[in-house]
Amino acid sequence: MTEALRLSGVWLTFPAADGHLDILKGLDFSAATGESVAIVGPSGSGKSSLIAVAAGLERASRGEVTLLGERIASYGEDQLAKLRRGRVSMVFQSFHLLETMTAFDNVRAPLEIARLDRVDARANDALEAVGLTPRRLHYPGQLSGGERQRVAVARALASDPALVFADEPTGNLDTESGLVVADLLFSIAKDRGSTLVVVTHDADLAARADRIVHMRDGHIV
Numbered sequence: 001m002t003e004a005l006r007l008s009g010v011w012l013t014f015p016a017a018d019g020h021l022d023i024l025k026g027l028d029f030s031a032a033t034g035e036s037v038a039i040v041g042p043s044g045s046g047k048s049s050l051i052a053v054a055a056g057l058e059r060a061s062r063g064e065v066t067l068l069g070e071r072i073a074s075y076g077e078d079q080l081a082k083l084r085r086g087r088v089s090m091v092f093q094s095f096h097l098l099e100t101m102t103a104f105d106n107v108r109a110p111l112e113i114a115r116l117d118r119v120d121a122r123a124n125d126a127l128e129a130v131g132l133t134p135r136r137l138h139y140p141g142q143l144s145g146g147e148r149q150r151v152a153v154a155r156a157l158a159s160d161p162a163l164v165f166a167d168e169p170t171g172n173l174d175t176e177s178g179l180v181v182a183d184l185l186f187s188i189a190k191d192r193g194s195t196l197v198v199v200t201h202d203a204d205l206a207a208r209a210d211r212i213v214h215m216r217d218g219h220i221v
Contacts, residue, residue, distance in 0.1 A: 002032065002033045002069075003030050003031065003032055003033065003066070003069075004031050004032065004033045004034075004035075004068060004162055004163045004195035005029075005030060005031045005054055005066070005067060005068075005163060005195065005197070006029070006030040006064075006065070006066040007027055007028060007029040007030070007050070007053065007054060007060075007063065007064070007065055007066075008028055008063055008064045008065075008066075009026050009027070009028065009062065009063035009064065010024055010026070010027045010028075010029075010053060010060045010062070010063035010064070010065060011024055011025060011026060011027075011060065011061045011062040011063055012024040012046075012049050012053055012058060012060060012061055012218075013061040013062075022218055023046050023049045023218055024046050024049055024050060024053065024060075024218045025217070025218035025219055026063070026219075027046070027050065027063070027218065027219065027220060028220065029050065029054070029213065029220060031163075031195050031197055032195070033162070033193075033195055034190075034193050034194070034195060035195055035196075035210050035211065036186060036189065036190070036195075036196040036197075036198070036208070036209040036210045036211075037195075037196070037197050037198070037209055037210065037211050037212075037213060038198045038199075038200055038205065038206035038207075038208075038209035038211070038212045038213070039051070039197065039198065039199045039200070039213050039215060040199075040200060040201070040203075040206050040212060040213070040214055040215070041214055041215035041216055041221075042216065043201075045215040045216050045217060045218070046215055046217075046218040046219075047199040047215050048167050048168075048199055049218075050199075050215070051165045051167060051197060051199055053065060054067065054165070054197070055067070055084070055088060055090065055165055056072050056075070056080040056083075056084065060073070067083065067084075067088070067163075068083065068087060068088070068162055068163060070083055085113070085114045085115075086111075086114035086115075086116055086159045086161065087159075087161050087162045087163065088161055088162070088163045088164075088165070089155075089156035089157065089159065089161040089163075089164045089165070090156065090164070090165045090166070090167070091149075091152050091153055091156045091164065091165070091166040091167070091169045091185065092152070092166075092167050092168075092169075093167060093168040093169065093171040093172050094172060095140070095145075095148045095149055095151075095152050095172075096152065097140040097148055097151060097152065097155075098140075099139065099140050099141060100139075101139070101140075102136065102137045102138060102139055103127060103132060103135055103136050103137070103138055103139075103140070103143065103147075103151045103154075104123055104124070104127065104136040104137060106140070106151055106155055107123040107126050107127060107151065107154045107155045107158050108120065108122075108123040110155060110158075110159065111123060111158055111159055114159060116159055122158045122159065123154075123158055124136070125158070126154035126155070126157060126158035127151070127154050129154065129157070129184070129188055130150040130151070130153055130154045130184050130188075131150065131184075132147060132150055132151060132154065135147060144177070145172055145173055145174075145177060146173055146174070146176075146177025146178075146180060146181060149169065149170075149172070149173060149177070149181045150180070150181060150184060152169075153169070153181060153184050153185050153188070157188050157189065157192060157194065160192050160193075160194070161192075161194055162194060162195060163194065163195045163197070164185075164189055164194050164195070164196045164197070165197050165198075165199075166185060166196065166197070166198045166199065166200075167199045168199055168200060168201065169181060169182070169185060169198065169200070169205075170182055170200070170202055170205055171200075171201070171202075178202065178205070179204075182202075182204075182205045182208060185198075186208050186209075196209070
């Protein structure tokens with residue numbers, strides 16, 4: 001089975017008053033193509049830092065990151081953006097929708113930026129998949145928290161990405177809305193053959209993944 005992602009001996013270190021602070025400590029991690037992996041652990045264990053480094057949003061201080069078959073250590077921002085465009089998506093706890101755009105335009109805009117084909121059809125299909133066709137022309141302020149996160153899921157998956165990172169995707173939602181979003185995220189990613197890496201404190205959400213990885217103090221344990 002091919003790998004969508006590999007971190008080998010990765011350290012993430014920041015300057016601190018007493019010299020330096022190690023966030024990730026020689027970490028090894030991989031995710032196979034089409035696999036879903038949940039990353040769990042206490043706050044401050046390095047979960048979000050792992051996916052930030054994996055996605056190229058943070059630079060590893062040491063070690064090697066291989067993203068979709070490409071070693072990205074020497075990549076500039078333009079190269080990283082080109083590699084991720086249409087192929088790597090993210091879902092965040094706080095939605096990150098543009099308030100001045102409708103649900104449809106929030107989903108459509110990244111497709112247009114990635115210069116994909118059939119952008120309108122893809123956006124409509126993604127909104128239909130998350131059950132929001134009747135709300136497609138509503139603005140984020142007119143949607144509930146659960147609906148906004150469903151738009152975020154639609155946006156992340158509309159391009160049929162190879163890899164999806166989700167950082168506490170149900171963290172801001174009530175139990176019922178969280179269950180709906182989790183169902184959609186896992187089912188749509190599976191249907192589209194996307195690799196899914198999810199950071200979560202939610203044991204029920206983690207249990208949906210093919211594999212659960214536990215982190216503590218910057219290590220996988």
